[in-house]
Amino acid sequence: MSIRIYNTLGGKKEEFKPIREKKVGMYVCGPTVYDYSHIGHARSVVVFDVIARYLRSQGYEVTYIRNFTDVDDKIIKRANELGVDSLSVSEKFIEAFCKDMDALNVQRPDFEPKVTEYIEEIKAFVEKLIEQGKAYQTDGDVYFSVESFSGYGKLSGRKLEDMEAGARVEIDERKRNPFDFALWKAAKPGEPFWESRWGKGRPGWHIECSAMSNKLLGETFDIHGGGKDLIFPHHENEIAQSEGASDKTFARYWIHNGFVNINQEKMSKSLGNFLMIKDVLKTYHPEAIRVFLLSNHYRSPIDFTDKAMDEAGAALDKIYSLLERAETNIGAQISADAPGDYWRRFCEAMDDDFNTAKGLGIVFEAVRNINRSLDENAEMTPELKKQIGSDGSDILKIGSILGILAESHQTYFGKKKQKAIEEKSVDAAAIERMIQERTEARKSKNWARADEIRKQLEAMNIILEDRHDGTVWKAER
RNA sequence: GGCGGCAUAGCCAAGUGGUAAGGCAGCGGUCUGCAAAACCGCUAUUCUCCGGUUCAAAUCCGGAUGCCGCCUCCA
Numbered sequence: 446m447s448i449r450i451y452n453t454l455g456g457k458k459e460e461f462k463p464i465r466e467k468k469v470g471m472y473v474c475g476p477t478v479y480d481y482s483h484i485g486h487a488r489s490v491v492v493f494d495v496i497a498r499y500l501r502s503q504g505y506e507v508t509y510i511r512n513f514t515d516v517d518d519k520i521i522k523r524a525n526e527l528g529v530d531s532l533s534v535s536e537k538f539i540e541a542f543c544k545d546m547d548a549l550n551v552q553r554p555d556f557e558p559k560v561t562e563y564i565e566e567i568k569a570f571v572e573k574l575i576e577q578g579k580a581y582q583t584d585g586d587v588y589f590s591v592e593s594f595s596g597y598g599k600l601s602g603r604k605l606e607d608m609e610a611g612a613r614v615e616i617d618e619r620k621r622n623p624f625d626f627a628l629w630k631a632a633k634p635g636e637p638f639w640e641s642r643w644g645k646g647r648p649g650w651h652i653e654c655s656a657m658s659n660k661l662l663g664e665t666f667d668i669h670g671g672g673k674d675l676i677f678p679h680h681e682n683e684i685a686q687s688e689g690a691s692d693k694t695f696a697r698y699w700i701h702n703g704f705v706n707i708n709q710e711k712m713s714k715s716l717g718n719f720l721m722i723k724d725v726l727k728t729y730h731p732e733a734i735r736v737f738l739l740s741n742h743y744r745s746p747i748d749f750t751d752k753a754m755d756e757a758g759a760a761l762d763k764i765y766s767l768l769e770r771a772e773t774n775i776g777a778q779i780s781a782d783a784p785g786d787y788w789r790r791f792c793e794a795m796d797d798d799f800n801t802a803k804g805l806g807i808v809f810e811a812v813r814n815i816n817r818s819l820d821e822n823a824e825m826t827p828e829l830k831k832q833i834g835s836d837g838s839d840i841l842k843i844g845s846i847l848g849i850l851a852e853s854h855q856t857y858f859g860k861k862k863q864k865a866i867e868e869k870s871v872d873a874a875a876i877e878r879m880i881q882e883r884t885e886a887r888k889s890k891n892w893a894r895a896d897e898i899r900k901q902l903e904a905m906n907i908i909l910e911d912r913h914d915g916t917v918w919k920a921e922r
Numbered sequence: 923g924g925c926g927g928c929a930u931a932g933c934c935a936a937g938u939g940g941u942a943a944g945g946c947a948g949c950g951g952u953c954u955g956c957a958a959a960a961c962c963g964c965u966a967u968u969c970u971c972c973g974g975u976u977c978a979a980a981u982c983c984g985g986a987u988g989c990c991g992c993c994u995c996c997a
Binding site for chain 2: 456458474475476477482483484485486487488489490492514517518519601602603604607608626649650651671672673674675676677678679701702703704705706709711712713714719740741742744745746748750752753755756757759760763766767770794800802803805806807808809810813816817819820821887890892895896899908909910911912919
C-alpha cells in the first residue's frame with residue numbers, strides 16, 4: 446500500500462515515492478520567534494509531527510528539520526520595544542516555543558537549525574547566485590532577480606505579468622522587477638549584522654530555508670511543508686533561489702496546512718484575537734488540543750470554539766474511559782503492539798493524504814465495539830480477553846501516531862480530578878467521606894439520604910458513578 | 923483586479939464514479955433503588971441550486987449563488 450500526498454505543486458494527490466528507498470528528507474518552516482506561539486503554530490507543528498510519526502511507523506527513516514527564524518525585522522522591532530538585543534528576544538521565544546510544543550507532546554525534529562548558525566552557508570548561497578547572474582547588488586542589499594528563473598510562480602499558480610496589475614507592491618527603484626526579493630539586507634544603525642562582501646548586513650527572509658535545507662538535506666529532498674500562507678511569496682521564492690542555484694528540483698512534495706480560525710474569524714492583529722498555546726493549555730488538556738486539531742483534514746480551515754474544544758475533550762475522556770474499562774476487565778495493562786484490523790484501517794486512512802479525521806473515526810468504532818463486547822459478555826473468557834487486549838492495543842498504536850493516549854488512564858483521570866480540586870476548590874477528602882456515607886446509606890436502602898448526598902456533590906460539579914466494585918467520582922466538565 | 927479553496931443532518935465532520943464513516947446534541951429503549959457510564963434504536967431517500975456526461979455522480983464537466991483564503995516577512 447502506498448501513501449498518496451496532495452502536492453501543492455501540481456494541485457493534486459500523488460503517490461509518494463521518496464528519492465532514496467525508505468528514506469525521507471522533510472523540511473518544515475518553523476516560527477519567527479518574536480512572540481509566544483499561537484494555536485495556528487500548534488496546528489502546523491502537530492500536523493507535521495503526525496506526518497513524521499506516521500512515515501516512521503511505515504518503515505521510513507525520516508530526517509525531519511524545522512527551523513527557527515531568529516533574525517528578522519519583527520524580532521528587531523520587538524527587541525527595540527523591550528530595550529534588549531534581538532538575540533535575547535529570539536532565545537526567550539525559542540525556549541517558550543519548545544516548552545509549548547513539549548506540552549503538546551510534539552516529538553522534536555532531528556534538526557532545529559537557527560538562521561544565526563548558518564550565516565556562512567547563507568553568504569555562500571548568495572554569492573553563488575550573484576556569480577550565476579541571478580542576483581544583483583544595490584548599495585548593501587542583494588536581490589534575487591525573479592526574471593532569471595523561468596519557473597517563477599509555478600507553486601502558487603501566478604504569473605509575473607498578472608501580478609503586476611495588483612499594484613499592492615511598493616515600487617522600489619533599485620529593484621529590476623518589483624517582485625525581486627532581498628537575499629541580503631544592509632544593516633541599519635542599531636541592527637544586528639554580519640560582515641560580508643556586500644558590507645554589514647543580515648540574511649533576507651527566504652534565503653535561510655534554501656541554505657539550511659541544502660546543507661542538511663541536499664539540493665533535492667522529499668517533503669517541504671508549512672502553513673498555507675507561506676506558499677506565496679516564501680515558498681515560491683525558496684524554489685526560485687534553490688532551483689536557480691542548483692538547476693535541480695528543490696522539494697518534490699509540497700504540503701501546506703490550513704488555518705485555525707477563532708469563532709469563525711481569522712486570527713489577526715487588528716482583531717487582537719491571537720490565541721496563544723500557553724493560554725489554551727491552561728484550560729484544556731494538551732491531548733484534547735491535538736484531538737481537536739486532528740479532527741479535521743489538515744488542509745481544511747478549522748474553527749476554534751469552546752464548544753469544539755469541549756467536544757474534543759469529551760472524545761478523549763471516552764477513549765481513556767474505555768481503556769480503563771478494558772484493562773480492568775482483562776486484568777492486565779494494554780500495550781501498543783501486534784497490529785490488528787483497526788490499525789490496518791487507520792493506515793489506509795493515513796495513506797490517503799494523512800486523513801486523521803477518518804482515522805479518529807476508526808478509533809471511535811473500536812471504542813464502541815469493545816464497549817459492546819464488554820456489555821454483552823459477562824464472562825471474561827480467555828478468547829475475549831485476547832480480543833479486547835488486541836483491539837485496545839490497536840487504539841494505543843493509533844494514539845502513538847496521533848500523539849494522544851500517551852498517559853495511563855490513572856494519570857489522565859487523576860490529573861483531571863486534581864485540576865477540579867484546585868480550580869473548584871473542592872476537598873477530595875470531604876468528597877470521599879460523603880461518598881462513604883452515601884455508600885452506607887445505600888446499604889441500608891436509605892435512598893433519600895443517598896440521593897441527597899449525590900445532589901450536594903452535583904452542586905459541586907461532581908458526578909458519581911456507582912459501579913459493581915464501588916462508587917467513583919468525576920469532575921463535571 | 924489576479925489566483926486558489928469550500929458548500930454533506932440541529933452542530934462538527936469523513937467521503938473524489940457504485941448507492942451517505944465518526945463525534946456532539948436530542949428523543950425512545952436496555953441496565954440501575956434512582957442516576958451516571960455503556961450499549962441498542964431513531965434523527966440526510968439525500969449531499970447549496972440549475973443544467974450536462976454516464977448503466978451509475980455528494981463525487982466528473984459547465985453555469986449560478988453564498989462563504990473563505992492568498993496576492994501585506996501572519997502557521
